[in-house]
Amino acid sequence: MxxxxxxxxxxxxxxxxxxxxxxxxxxxxxxxxxxxxxxxxxxxxxxxxxxxxxxxxxxxxxxxxxxxxxxxxxxxxxxxxxxxxxxxxxxxxxxxxxxxxxxxxxxxxxxxxxxxxxxxxxxxxxxxxxxxxxxxxxxxxxxxxxxxxxxxxxxxxxxxxxxxxxxxxxxxxxxxxxxxMDTNTDEWLKWADSAEIHPMIINYLGNNPDMLIQSHSEDLHPTPRAWHRVSDNLKQLEKENLVHTKLTENIIAGDLGVLVAHDFIAFLNKNRLTLNLDDFLNDSDIDLKNSFNSLDEVAKNKVLFNLISQIDSENKLSSTIARKILLLINLVSPDGQYSLVLKLNNQTKFISKVFSAFKSTEDIEYSNLYNKIQEIAFIEFR
Missing domain, CATH: 3.40.50.300 (P-loop containing nucleotide triphosphate hydrolases)
Known part of the structure; x- marks a missing residue:
C-alpha cells in the first residue's frame, strides 16, 4: 500500500x-x-x-x-x-x-x-x-x-x-x-491551490479525482507533473486568446494523452469563461452588465467565480477590477452571492487580498467590495 x-x-x-x-x-x-x-x-x-x-x-x-x-x-x-x-x-x-x-x-x-x-x-x-x-x-x-x-x-x-x-x-x-509513494488527489489539490495551478484544473480534478494520474493508459497519460505543465500552457493560451481553438486540445493532448485531453477540453467548454479577463477589463460598464445579465443565475455564479479565481491566481487585483467585480456581484441573486462568497473563501485567497489592499491603500473601491463581501457572508445570521 x-x-x-x-x-x-x-x-x-x-x-x-x-x-x-x-x-x-x-x-x-x-x-x-x-x-x-x-x-x-x-x-x-x-x-x-x-x-x-x-x-x-x-x-x-x-x-x-x-x-x-x-x-x-x-x-x-x-x-x-x-x-x-x-x-x-x-x-x-x-x-x-x-x-x-x-x-x-x-x-x-x-x-x-x-x-x-x-x-x-x-x-x-x-x-x-x-x-x-x-x-x-x-x-x-x-x-x-x-x-x-x-x-x-x-x-x-x-x-x-x-x-x-x-x-x-x-x-x-x-x-x-x-x-x-502514491498520489492523493486531495493532498495534491491543496498544494495546487498554493502553487497557483489554473483554477479550471483544480475544479476538474476536484470533480474527477481519478484523473490526477492514469498510470496504465496505453496513450500518453496524466501525472501531477503533466497537470502542472497543462496549467502553465493554459495560462499562456489565455494570454494569447487561443483557449477555444484546435491548438489548445493538441497542446493539452501532448501532456495528458488524447482521451483525457478530450474530456478536459469538454469540461473547459462547458465551464468556460463567457467573460474573459480582457473583455472584463476593457468593456464599458454598460457592455459588461449587458453581457453578464444575458446569463442565467447558475452561469452567472460560475462565470464570476472563474473570473475572480483567474484574477486571484494571476495577482491582478486592482482598484478598477475591485469596482467591476462589485458591479457584477450586485447583479447576482442573494443566494448566488452567498454561494459565491463561500466558494471564494474556501478555494481562493481573493478575499484576504481585498482586505490587505484596503488596509494598505484605504482605496474606496477596495473598501466597497470588502464591505459587500462581509455583508453577504453574514446574511445567513440575520
Whole structure:
C-alpha cells in the first residue's frame, strides 16, 4: 500500500534519522524529486542530485585522460580522487568540499532514477550505497544517501508497469528501505491551490479525482507533473486568446494523452469563461452588465467565480477590477452571492487580498467590495 506525499516525507526522514538508506519507488511525475528537495529545505541539509539514468560506466571511478597533477584532489580527511568535470567524481568533490567547510551540516546525496541506469552504472554505485566508499575515498559521516526508482514489473503491486528499467541488485534491495509513494488527489489539490495551478484544473480534478494520474493508459497519460505543465500552457493560451481553438486540445493532448485531453477540453467548454479577463477589463460598464445579465443565475455564479479565481491566481487585483467585480456581484441573486462568497473563501485567497489592499491603500473601491463581501457572508445570521 502506497504512502501519500506527506506520509512519504515523514517516512524518509525517519529512515535517514535511523542511519539507513530510503529507496522511494513511485511513478514518474508524482513528485519524488520535489519531495527530496522539500525534505532538504525542512532539515536545513545541503542537497546534491545525481540522475543515474544519464550516467555512463566509469563516471564514478575512471578518470578521463589526459590528467595532470592539477586533475587530482587530495582531501584533508577522506582520501584522493580524480576531478572528472560533470561526472560523479566532480559531484563527490563538491560534496566533500562542502563537508569540510560545514562539518556539522547534514548533506543529502540524491541518486534519482537509480534503476534506469545500466547494470554497469548501478554496480559502480554499489560501494557508495553499501560501503559508503569509492576506491580509497570514504564518504563523510554527515552524507546521507536517498535513492529514487521507477517501479518495475517484478515489484509487488506494479506488475503492469512498463518503464524501461534495470532490475536492482539483491544487495541493494537488502540494504535499503523501500518506500512506495502514491498520489492523493486531495493532498495534491491543496498544494495546487498554493502553487497557483489554473483554477479550471483544480475544479476538474476536484470533480474527477481519478484523473490526477492514469498510470496504465496505453496513450500518453496524466501525472501531477503533466497537470502542472497543462496549467502553465493554459495560462499562456489565455494570454494569447487561443483557449477555444484546435491548438489548445493538441497542446493539452501532448501532456495528458488524447482521451483525457478530450474530456478536459469538454469540461473547459462547458465551464468556460463567457467573460474573459480582457473583455472584463476593457468593456464599458454598460457592455459588461449587458453581457453578464444575458446569463442565467447558475452561469452567472460560475462565470464570476472563474473570473475572480483567474484574477486571484494571476495577482491582478486592482482598484478598477475591485469596482467591476462589485458591479457584477450586485447583479447576482442573494443566494448566488452567498454561494459565491463561500466558494471564494474556501478555494481562493481573493478575499484576504481585498482586505490587505484596503488596509494598505484605504482605496474606496477596495473598501466597497470588502464591505459587500462581509455583508453577504453574514446574511445567513440575520
Amino acid at each position: 502506497g504512502l501519500t506525499y506527506n506520509e512519504t516525507l515523514k517516512a524518509v526522514q525517519i529512515i535517514l534519522n535511523g542511519n539507513n538508506v530510503p529507496n522511494i519507488v513511485g511513478n514518474a511525475g508524482i513528485g519524488k524529486s520535489a519531495l527530496v528537495q522539500e525534505l532538504a529545505n525542512k532539515c536545513h541539509a545541503k542537497l546534491f542530485t545525481t540522475v543515474v539514468s544519464l550516467s555512463e560506466k566509469g563516471d564514478l571511478s575512471i578518470p578521463v585522460p589526459p590528467l595532470t597533477s592539477d586533475s587530482f584532489i587530495q582531501t584533508e580527511q577522506y582520501g584522493k580522487l580524480a576531478d572528472v568535470q560533470y561526472g560523479y567524481s566532480h559531484t563527490l568533490i563538491e560534496i566533500i568540499t562542502y563537508a569540510q567547510s560545514h562539518p556539522n551540516d547534514d548533506i543529502y546525496w540524491f541518486l534519482d532514477e537509480f534503476n534506469r541506469g545500466s547494470q554497469a552504472v548501478q554496480s559502480e554505485l554499489m560501494n557508495v550505497v553499501l560501503q559508503r566508499q569509492v576506491n580509497s575515498l570514504k564518504l563523510p559521516r554527515q552524507v546521507k544517501i536517498i535513492i529514487a526508482e521507477n517501479p518495475d514489473s517484478t515489484m509487488s503491486g506494479f506488475e503492469r508497469s512498463n518503464y524501461s528499467v534495470s532490475d536492482s541488485d539483491d544487495a541493494i534491495k537488502d540494504r535499503t528501505t523501500r518506500i512506495i
